[in-house]
Amino acid sequence: MTTPRTRSRLVVPLVLGTTLAATFVVPSVHARPHTAHRHSTPNELRDKMLGLVNRSRTSRGLPHLELNLELSREARNHARQMARSNELTHTPNLADLIDDLGGTVFGENLGKGRGLHGIRDAWLRFESTRRILLDPRFHHVGLGVVHVDGFYWVTLQAFD
Numbered sequence: 688m689t690t691p692r693t694r695s696r697l698v699v700p701l702v703l704g705t706t707l708a709a710t711f712v713v714p715s716v717h718a719r720p721h722t723a724h725r726h727s728t729p730n731e732l733r734d735k736m737l738g739l740v741n742r743s744r745t746s747r748g749l750p751h752l753e754l755n756l757e758l759s760r761e762a763r764n765h766a767r768q769m770a771r772s773n774e775l776t777h778t779p780n781l782a783d784l785i786d787d788l789g790g791t792v793f794g795e796n797l798g799k800g801r802g803l804h805g806i807r808d809a810w811l812r813f814e815s816t817r818r819i820l821l822d823p824r825f826h827h828v829g830l831g832v833v834h835v836d837g838f839y840w841v842t843l844q845a846f847d
Contacts (some may be wrong), residue, residue, distance in 0.1 A: 758785075765831065780785070830843050
């Protein structure tokens, strides 16, 4: 006997100055000349954010999130769009994207900030975003980071 799959969706309110994702770097004319990530590639920024997220999870006894490259491309595109519009908005078709990957439960954190540590820390400060970051049901993540005009835009889409 098999148990029917259930889909549950965690929707998180947007928290300004908190989170975002994407994967391309646009050097800013307004950025300080020697910022730590100025010359980082999109994949390096994504991997750094993944490391920060996973350290937060393992320090609480939770498993690492495994990076899903297909969903990460979608997350990067979404972060890029948020940066272009200068607006934090949830991914409108996230349920379909997760369903296509076989996911049954998912959540999304978004944000914008001057540094990746600050974004991760803000996610941990707010109950709604912390809940997604530390949800033990999640084992996979799509993650995108975009650096535009001194700000990092991050989209984190966790699922299982």
